[in-house]
Amino acid sequence: MSSPWPDRRRRRGGADLLERALEARAQLQEQFFRVDQLQRDVGGTVAQYAALLPDRARSTGVVPGWRQLDERASEAVLAYLGVLDAHDPVEELDPYRVGAAITAFERGVPALREVAEAVDRYLDQYGAELGRVGAVRERLARRLAAAQESVTRAEAAWRAMAEEGFSLPEADEALARARVAARKLAEIADRLGPDDAEEPAAVVERLAEEARSLATELPARLRTLAQRIPSLATRIDAVTTRSERMGEHMSGLRREFSYASWDDLARAEEELRTRLASAREGLEPLRRLHAAGDHAGALAALGRVEGDVRRASELVDAPRLRLERLREVKRDPQALLERARFALRDARLLLRRGAPQPWGGRLDALAHELIAVEGLLEGAHPDYWQLLTRVERIHAGVDGLVADFRADQAGRTRR
Structure with missing residues (x-):
């Protein structure tokens, strides 16, 4: 291939021009690499922030702020690629086109630098908020590790059972179920948020505890079987x-x-x-x-x-x-009904300190049930068993209502 620099009288000046072009391209590439790294690193963190902290992501400027910056970065990168397509490799350009390449390279540097600086300012503003991602990931990792550790304990109990000479298919099957659940949890761990992880982690722990209990308790039962x-x-x-x-x-x-x-x-x-x-x-x-x-x-x-x-x-x-x-x-049916009335009155006094709905409707339904139950005493041969069981259900309904109301009030206080 013939050299793009044939004229010996211009070779020295051309070499200087090429050196300038190479330096300008290097500066342009340096800014591109900086923007590219920031875009990938910060973009990944923002994506994790949106996935792991969706409630906060909806109420802060982290996600929309990054979306605008990400668009600017993508535009700057596309412009950079366009410059390279038009002027690179500069070593193979005709000497008369090198000057244009230098100009294009130098013009591209400020746009990329401005994006990188904008990302730095964004991190100054939202870095602390994005830092929550690390804490959440750490808590999530601890939660998943705890679930896996429960399987490890079950496996240790199973090995101890086997070493003692016991062979129990029920324990074998329980451990196999726990292992399968743990393996599935590990496969989806990267896609889980703190709220998503709790249910599958709890399933693993429940299955592991069942396996551990069987491996521990069944041999214990066998050891005492003679007695x-x-x-x-x-x-x-x-x-x-x-x-x-x-x-x-x-x-x-x-x-x-x-x-x-x-x-x-x-x-x-x-x-x-x-x-x-x-x-x-x-x-x-x-x-x-x-x-x-x-x-x-x-x-x-x-x-x-x-x-x-x-x-x-x-x-x-x-x-x-x-x-x-x-x-x-039968000796004193009114005492049974009076205890139910007292429980209803006590619950109604509690509800007066909070919102009436939906609690008021549930309490009214229980009160109507008590009125219906009182009618069971009419007639020559009352059905005392139905009376007793229905009153017990009223007490259970009141207890459930009070527990739900207090849980709701506690949740409102935390919010």
């Missing part, structure tokens, strides 16, 4: 003894109260006999599985027997407890 089997036999005998008065209590319910007050217990005696028989029959298979070292089978059998015993205990006491409660209500 639990005779204990279960004793409990079965105790329930059988208590069941001897069950017919007496059911008879009292039938004599003293309307059918609606005890019809849900009518088959309790039959179910109790079934549960006790099932529990007794389950003891021998449980002993065999334990003796054979079948951990999973022994735990499953233990769960079935304990479930039968637990349900039998509930059944055997249900008629007695129902009879005692109904007799108490």
Whole structure:
């Protein structure tokens, strides 16, 4: 290729001109690199700020201020690229075009410098606000790390279980679920904000705790199984003894109260006999599985027997407890209603100190329910069980209303 500088008499002057052009291009490129770096760094931080602190982003000038600067920077970069397209590589230009390149390079420098300086001023104004991003990212990282640590603890418990010689599919499956959840959380971590992260992190921790509990508690149950089997036999005998008065209590319910007050217990005696028989029959298979070292089978059998015993205990006491409660209500039903009226009055006094809606409507509904409940006492054979259960629901409704109201007031105070 022939040289663009053929004339020896002009070579010296041309070399000086080329040197000036190279220096001007270097200054232009330096400003471009500065703007490009600022645009990427600050732009990324502003994007994180908008994602992690959306409420603040809507109320400060951080995002709109950067949007204007970003547009200016993009325009300056496009102008820079246009200059290079027209005048570079300058080493290959005809000597007569080098001067024009120098002029174009030098004119491009101030525009880029002004953008960089504008970004510096922007950072002076909003740097502290953007600094919140780092604190939020740190809190988010700690939250995600805590979730992952919960899986680590579950894995440690599982390894300890395995080293002790226990093999329990239920614990294996629970740990696998926790690991899958933790892996999915790690995959989306970069896209999560502090509000978005709480729910999946809590899911990981819940699954990890379930796995850790199983790996800890199931072996503990197996270690004490030799003592639990005779204990279960004793409990079965105790329930059988208590069941001897069950017919007496059911008879009292039938004599003293309307059918609606005890019809849900009518088959309790039959179910109790079934549960006790099932529990007794389950003891021998449980002993065999334990003796054979079948951990999973022994735990499953233990769960079935304990479930039968637990349900039998509930059944055997249900008629007695129902009879005692109904007799108490029958002796003084007005005392039951008066306690409900007092709870409603107390709640109404509390609500007067705050906004009436929607709390007033909920309280009125409970008051109307109490009036309806009072009508249950009319007639020769009141349904005392319905009276009692509906009054208990009124108390639960009042408690829920008060809790919601106080939470709302606390939230308003924080805002």
